Amino acid sequence: MATLLRPVLRRLCGLPGLQRPAAEMPLRARSDGAGPLYSHHLPTSPLQKGLLAAGSAAMALYNPYRHDMVAVLGETTGHRTLKVLRDQMRRDPEGAQILQERPRISTSTLDLGKLQSLPEGSLGREYLRFLDVNRVSPDTRAPTRFVDDEELAYVIQRYREVHDMLHTLLGMPTNILGEIVVKWFEAVQTGLPMCILGAFFGPIRLGAQSLQVLVSELIPWAVQNGRRAPCVLNLYYERRWEQSLRALREELGITAPPMHVQGLA
Amino acid sequence: MAAPGSCALWSYCGRGWSRAMRGCQLLGLRSSWPGDLLSARLLSQEKRAAETHFGFETVSEEEKGGKVYQVFESVAKKYDVMNDMMSLGIHRVWKDLLLWKMHPLPGTQLLDVAGGTGLAWVLGDAEELPFDDDKFDIYTIAFGIRNVTHIDQALQEAHRVLKPGGRFLCLEFSQVNNPLISRLYDLYSFQVIPVLGEVIAGDWKSYQYLVESIRRFPSQEEFKDMIEDAGFHKVTYESLTSGIVAIHSGFKL
Numbered sequence: 360m361a362t363l364l365r366p367v368l369r370r371l372c373g374l375p376g377l378q379r380p381a382a383e384m385p386l387r388a389r390s391d392g393a394g395p396l397y398s399h400h401l402p403t404s405p406l407q408k409g410l411l412a413a414g415s416a417a418m419a420l421y422n423p424y425r426h427d428m429v430a431v432l433g434e435t436t437g438h439r440t441l442k443v444l445r446d447q448m449r450r451d452p453e454g455a456q457i458l459q460e461r462p463r464i465s466t467s468t469l470d471l472g473k474l475q476s477l478p479e480g481s482l483g484r485e486y487l488r489f490l491d492v493n494r495v496s497p498d499t500r501a502p503t504r505f506v507d508d509e510e511l512a513y514v515i516q517r518y519r520e521v522h523d524m525l526h527t528l529l530g531m532p533t534n535i536l537g538e539i540v541v542k543w544f545e546a547v548q549t550g551l552p553m554c555i556l557g558a559f560f561g562p563i564r565l566g567a568q569s570l571q572v573l574v575s576e577l578i579p580w581a582v583q584n585g586r587r588a589p590c591v592l593n594l595y596y597e598r599r600w601e602q603s604l605r606a607l608r609e610e611l612g613i614t615a616p617p618m619h620v621q622g623l624a
Numbered sequence: 625m626a627a628p629g630s631c632a633l634w635s636y637c638g639r640g641w642s643r644a645m646r647g648c649q650l651l652g653l654r655s656s657w658p659g660d661l662l663s664a665r666l667l668s669q670e671k672r673a674a675e676t677h678f679g680f681e682t683v684s685e686e687e688k689g690g691k692v693y694q695v696f697e698s699v700a701k702k703y704d705v706m707n708d709m710m711s712l713g714i715h716r717v718w719k720d721l722l723l724w725k726m727h728p729l730p731g732t733q734l735l736d737v738a739g740g741t742g743l744a745w746v747l748g749d750a751e752e753l754p755f756d757d758d759k760f761d762i763y764t765i766a767f768g769i770r771n772v773t774h775i776d777q778a779l780q781e782a783h784r785v786l787k788p789g790g791r792f793l794c795l796e797f798s799q800v801n802n803p804l805i806s807r808l809y810d811l812y813s814f815q816v817i818p819v820l821g822e823v824i825a826g827d828w829k830s831y832q833y834l835v836e837s838i839r840r841f842p843s844q845e846e847f848k849d850m851i852e853d854a855g856f857h858k859v860t861y862e863s864l865t866s867g868i869v870a871i872h873s874g875f876k877l
Contacts (some may be wrong), residue, residue: 401828407819410815411819414819
């Protein structure tokens with residue numbers, strides 16, 4: 360907490376005089392001096408990030424329907440981890456292409472007609488089936504706002520957009536149990552604090568039976584697969600639509616889930 | 625507050641104004657910018673190129689009304705919760721003090737502009753009120769005048785609709801008079817309030833606008849001059865909470 364307050368307190372004590380135009384007063388400035396680095400960017404001070412992280416964590420626990428709070432938590436706590444992820448993407452040829460070309464997954468960038476026409480069992484067809492069955496859309500991902508680096512802002516955006524791919528790869532539905540399993544996989548894969556927090560706190564609202572299944576079967580499976588698989592952010596999914604889902608799972612070392620999760624939770 | 629009836633007043637916070645006004649003819653006025661677009665356009669014909677502030681941004685005068693409207697559309701749902709959170713409930717004390725100063729009696733014709741939540745209401749534009757001249761005994765506006773594009777016009781309208789002998793009362797954010805408290809207040813305003821807006825209401829930008837618009841509002845003395853310019857007499861003000869807010873009062877003779 361002290362490290363968050365220090366730069367703010369320094370300014371507090373060091374400021375001379377009272378009557379200064381609004382633009383000059385650091386405490387009044389929208390940011391630490393930096394303007395927005397990308398569209399939707401809201402520059403924030405370390406203190407604000409700390410408050411946002413704490414507030415969003417508390418609110419996400421209090422009201423699990425506040426998905427925006429989970430996103431804010433990820434953005435305000437992920438800077439260091441995002442750098443590691445970005446560097447690791449740079450070292451991988453497919454990952455580096457993704458960083459270069461910055462593909463986005465949304466209904467405007469996806470050719471849904473083409474995906475529909477792909478053979479059964481292909482990544483594209485199964486991804487579409489996942490969207491249909493779970494009644495979700497790739498457009499519900501909010502844009503990044505609190506990451507103070509435009510490349511890292513893309514990395515976290517990519518992570519979010521790839522989340523649905525992970526559901527498809529792991530064969531996990533979008534109910535609470537399925538989400539927790541995917542979070543464990545993501546936590547091991549990315550190391551993002553938000554994933555780790557979500558993995559540990561998500562189960563709080565589960566009943567005893569689900570908890571039992573989670574701890575004894577699902578988490579060990581998710582962790583094992585997470586460790587074995589190469590980084591999923593390095594997959595250029597948009598170029599792999601025709602690839603058979605089974606072949607992709609083999610390539611990544613992802614095994615079948617220990618049980619069918621749909622009926623649980 | 626040791627005045628008789630103050631205990632009763634304490635319970636008449638924010639939403640409970642209508643109970644305090646028991647016996648008074650109370651009308652609240654809500655803003656209606658899109659609805660009043662025609663009259664607003666006629667008014668602003670000469671001023672089309674003029675610019676004004678929207679928080680720390682610069683916008684055209686025409687734009688401002690719409691932008692403010694959007695802010696309040698956005699904050700309406702969580703308005704009372706956010707006010708409690710941001711001011712730690714102190715906004716209720718400020719409003720109580722305003723009420724106490726006003727001391728409304730049965731039969732008082734009272735107009736509360738930018739009425740927020742609660743009250744029986746009429747839709748209108750503070751710069752062009754849908755009422756006849758000389759109609760009200762008291763005109764109040766609490767935390768509303770700051771958002772009006774042409775404050776001078778709102779003040780003139782207030783003067784017009786008041787009866788002779790009528791009183792204008794405005795509760796609004798003002799300038800802090802103590803340097804240390806001013807810095808703490810700035811720190812709290814700019815570091816904490818937008819965060820509260822984001823966490824509670826999912827809306828950073830509206831609350832950023834809020835704290836910026838407060839800085840843009842004239843000081844106690846400047847606002848007093850503006851009220852006098854609109855034709856009011858015996859204009860006084862009282863700063864509350866080190867000047868975080870002030871209650872301005874004036875009379876139409």
